[in-house]
Amino acid sequence: MIPLTMAKQGEKVRVLKISGGRGLVQRLTEMGLYPGVEIEIISDGHRGPFIIGVGGSRLGLGFGMIKKILVERLG
Amino acid sequence: MKEKSLKIALAGNPNSGKSTVFNHLTGGHAHVGNWPGVTVEKKEGRFQYKDYEVTVVDLPGIYSLAAHSIDEQIARDFIMKEKPDKVVVIIDASNLERNLYLFIQLLELGANVILNLNMMDIVSNRGVVIDTKKLSHVFRISIVKTVASKGEGIEELKEAIINESKKTKEPFRIDYGDDIEMEISRLEKILSISEYPSRWMAIRLLEGDKEILQMVRKEGEKIESQILDIKKRLEKHLGYDLETALVEKRYAFLSGLIKESVGKKYDLIERLDISDRIDRILVNRYLGIPIFLAMMWLLFQFVFTLGGPLSDGIKTFMGWVGQSASHGIENLGGSKWLSSFVSDGIIGGVGSVLVFLPSIMLLFLAIAILEASGYMARAAFVMDRFMHALGLHGKSFIPMLMGFGCNIPGIMATRTMESEKDRILTILVIPLMSCTARLPIYTLFAGALFAENQGWVVFSLYLLGIILAIVVARIFKGSFFKGEVFPLIMELPPYRMPTAKGVLIHMWERGSLFLKKAGTIIFAGVVLIWLLASLPSGVEYASKESLIGQIGSVFAPLLKPAGFGFWQAGVALLFGILAKEVVVGTFGTLYGVGEAGLTSVIQEAFTPLSAYAFMVMSLIYIPCIAAIAAIRRETNWKWALFAVGYSLILGWLLAVGIYQAGNIFL
Numbered sequence: 001m002i003p004l005t006m007a008k009q010g011e012k013v014r015v016l017k018i019s020g021g022r023g024l025v026q027r028l029t030e031m032g033l034y035p036g037v038e039i040e041i042i043s044d045g046h047r048g049p050f051i052i053g054v055g056g057s058r059l060g061l062g063f064g065m066i067k068k069i070l071v072e073r074l075g
Numbered sequence: 076m077k078e079k080s081l082k083i084a085l086a087g088n089p090n091s092g093k094s095t096v097f098n099h100l101t102g103g104h105a106h107v108g109n110w111p112g113v114t115v116e117k118k119e120g121r122f123q124y125k126d127y128e129v130t131v132v133d134l135p136g137i138y139s140l141a142a143h144s145i146d147e148q149i150a151r152d153f154i155m156k157e158k159p160d161k162v163v164v165i166i167d168a169s170n171l172e173r174n175l176y177l178f179i180q181l182l183e184l185g186a187n188v189i190l191n192l193n194m195m196d197i198v199s200n201r202g203v204v205i206d207t208k209k210l211s212h213v214f215r216i217s218i219v220k221t222v223a224s225k226g227e228g229i230e231e232l233k234e235a236i237i238n239e240s241k242k243t244k245e246p247f248r249i250d251y252g253d254d255i256e257m258e259i260s261r262l263e264k265i266l267s268i269s270e271y272p273s274r275w276m277a278i279r280l281l282e283g284d285k286e287i288l289q290m291v292r293k294e295g296e297k298i299e300s301q302i303l304d305i306k307k308r309l310e311k312h313l314g315y316d317l318e319t320a321l322v323e324k325r326y327a328f329l330s331g332l333i334k335e336s337v338g339k340k341y342d343l344i345e346r347l348d349i350s351d352r353i354d355r356i357l358v359n360r361y362l363g364i365p366i367f368l369a370m371m372w373l374l375f376q377f378v379f380t381l382g383g384p385l386s387d388g389i390k391t392f393m394g395w396v397g398q399s400a401s402h403g404i405e406n407l408g409g410s411k412w413l414s415s416f417v418s419d420g421i422i423g424g425v426g427s428v429l430v431f432l433p434s435i436m437l438l439f440l441a442i443a444i445l446e447a448s449g450y451m452a453r454a455a456f457v458m459d460r461f462m463h464a465l466g467l468h469g470k471s472f473i474p475m476l477m478g479f480g481c482n483i484p485g486i487m488a489t490r491t492m493e494s495e496k497d498r499i500l501t502i503l504v505i506p507l508m509s510c511t512a513r514l515p516i517y518t519l520f521a522g523a524l525f526a527e528n529q530g531w532v533v534f535s536l537y538l539l540g541i542i543l544a545i546v547v548a549r550i551f552k553g554s555f556f557k558g559e560v561f562p563l564i565m566e567l568p569p570y571r572m573p574t575a576k577g578v579l580i581h582m583w584e585r586g587s588l589f590l591k592k593a594g595t596i597i598f599a600g601v602v603l604i605w606l607l608a609s610l611p612s613g614v615e616y617a618s619k620e621s622l623i624g625q626i627g628s629v630f631a632p633l634l635k636p637a638g639f640g641f642w643q644a645g646v647a648l649l650f651g652i653l654a655k656e657v658v659v660g661t662f663g664t665l666y667g668v669g670e671a672g673l674t675s676v677i678q679e680a681f682t683p684l685s686a687y688a689f690m691v692m693s694l695i696y697i698p699c700i701a702a703i704a705a706i707r708r709e710t711n712w713k714w715a716l717f718a719v720g721y722s723l724i725l726g727w728l729l730a731v732g733i734y735q736a737g738n739i740f741l
Binding site for chain 1: 355
């Protein structure tokens with residue numbers, strides 16, 4: 001289990017947990033990010049925003065957000 | 076044959092192709108709300124099909140009915156309160172799970188929905204097959220497949236819209252699991268509001284929906300504490316928070332359904348999309364910002380090099396119109412003042428503003444292309460770090476950028492921002508972006524008094540606006556809007572080739588509002604000025620003794636420290652509140668001269684220093700009345716007045732400061 005900040009471009013991971021206030025977590029879940037979903041790192045930001053692929057869509061997430069998402073690498 | 080009328084709404088996620096569908100249904104003839112005063116935020120159009128007249132309302136793109144941002148609130152209010160006959164939910168079929176989430180919420184609400192699977196071309200390109208019969212059966216609604224960008228499927232959609240066959244009125248249900256279901260029924264029994272389905276309300280209450288809670292509070296305090304009890308009980312049982320549990324149940328249902336109805340492994344795209352490849356370059360840590368700056372440079376080049384010759388053409392044309400008009404009037408025996416009124420006042424005043432129409436249209440065209448291609452979202456994304464360092468939210472970037480075209484669409488574009496604090500902060504700062512209406516002022520003054528350096532002078536003003544915005548935002552953030560900036564979460568649509576039709580419609584929507592403004596407000600303003608300059612009767616036109624001279628003289632002493640303490644300047648600024656372009660029109664009307672004459676008038680009345688101070692004043696001093704109305708609409712009277720107040724003070728301080736400092740040092 002690692003924070004999403006440590007994932008690298010091209011990796012596929014599964015979301016385990018999102019920590020944060022209700023509004024935030026709800027927002028993310030509505031946009032397709034919730035525990036159990038598989039995502040792909042399209043572009044990693046190194047302290048800047050990440051682009052992640054969820055299904056067919058692409059989400060841009062700011063660094064503050066990335067810190068709060070815990071994932072596991074897919075074998 | 077009597078025509079039946081229907082009112083329908085188009086709903087869906089952003090980037091699902093909703094606007095394209097709207098344009099195809101209505102032929103692109105949308106009624107977009109006028110900004111000054113009239114509060115119509117929705118885009119409406121209509122079409123006729125068989126013997127129906129259908130009104131179509133295009134709702135803002137939303138992700139859910141939970142209403143986190145203003146856009147979502149507007150869409151939800153419309154569906155809940157105005158109860159359209161049908162709601163067409165437009166979905167990017169290549170992204171079913173996420174898109175269907177909203178759809179499910181609408182079904183739970185009991186809205187009469189039609190599911191429109193759009194972008195079917197992408198789906199078939201990927202070799203994916205969607206079993207629409209099954210989906211239709213599960214949800215008990217009609218499904219229409221379209222490829223809106225090519226216009227395919229639109230006829231079938233119209234057919235489905237007018238279809239009046241009644242399906243079972245039993246609202247769709249998701250099984251949330253025994254524990255939750257039990258509490259839902261419990262809540263349902265207590266609720267006595269009959270306007271909305273009780274099950275839907277119960278679920279919304281469990282999700283912490285503030286609006287429904289308000290409605291229900293009128294039943295008495297007890298309900299609120301009961302809801303809290305239920306939540307505590309459930310969360311203890313489930314082990315985590317209720318809202319997330321409900322969302323997960325919905326996605327679980329959707330997952331299962333999609334596995335059964337979609338014929339190919341859906342979740343991860345194995346190979347990189349072209350979009351992703353482009354993004355790896357454009358959004359790159361090192362290349363991102365330089366690329367963006369290059370794009371901006373291109374944009375300005377495009378607007379000004381193409382716009383220049385076109386503007387000159389209009390200038391010549393307006394000059395010719397003015398001359399013919401005054402000759403015509405005199406030949407018909409009209410008096411000199413009438414011919415002066417028409418040719419100098421009206422044509423001179425309005426004409427001096429119309430000259431900018433080409434640049435404005437080109438700017439809106441460029442913005443439309445950037446938006447349609449998908450690059451705008453990347454720009455906001457790339458600039459996020461930078462914005463964050465300034466204390467602003469990444470999502471403020473696009474509204475602020477649009478503010479350079481016109482402050483009003485910029486102010487309205489803040490609706491997608493989730494954090495109210497960040498949103499208000501952005502709205503307060505947008506008027507500092509030099510909109511195209513200020514360009515006539517800059518061009519006139521810089522051209523008259525700075526000749527060869529005019530380009531640099533104008534550029535410095537744009538830059539000043541940006542720097543001020545940063546400083547002001549910083550200060551406000553520290554004092555009124557303390558707190559963390561809401562983290563950036565943005566959807567990046569795939570890159571698309573903009574269609575000529577789509578882009579031109581978009582450009583026209585915004586540009587035509589400028590034309591209307593010219594035709595009405597500016598025209599009215601110019602007439603008013605002319606009137607005030609000619610009264611009381613017998614007084615010399617535009618002299619100090621005329622009504623307008625007296626008004627201006629009240630302000631003159633205030634403006635003296637800034638270098639332009641003569642009454643005409645005061646009047647110009649005063650009328651500039653109607654629309655910034657009127658500042659130029661006012662000078663034109665007051666001095667009774669057309670384009671060429673204005674330049675020499677300005678050269679006599681101002682020095683380079685006072686001209687610069689005047690331009691700074693025009694940049695900052697007050698948002699135009701339409702912008703003030705927009706600010707009020709998007710926030711409230713308090714913030715609108717605050718915006719006016721701080722602008723006036725800041726503008727005056729800076730203009731005075733620059734003039735006085737200039738006098739000392741230069």
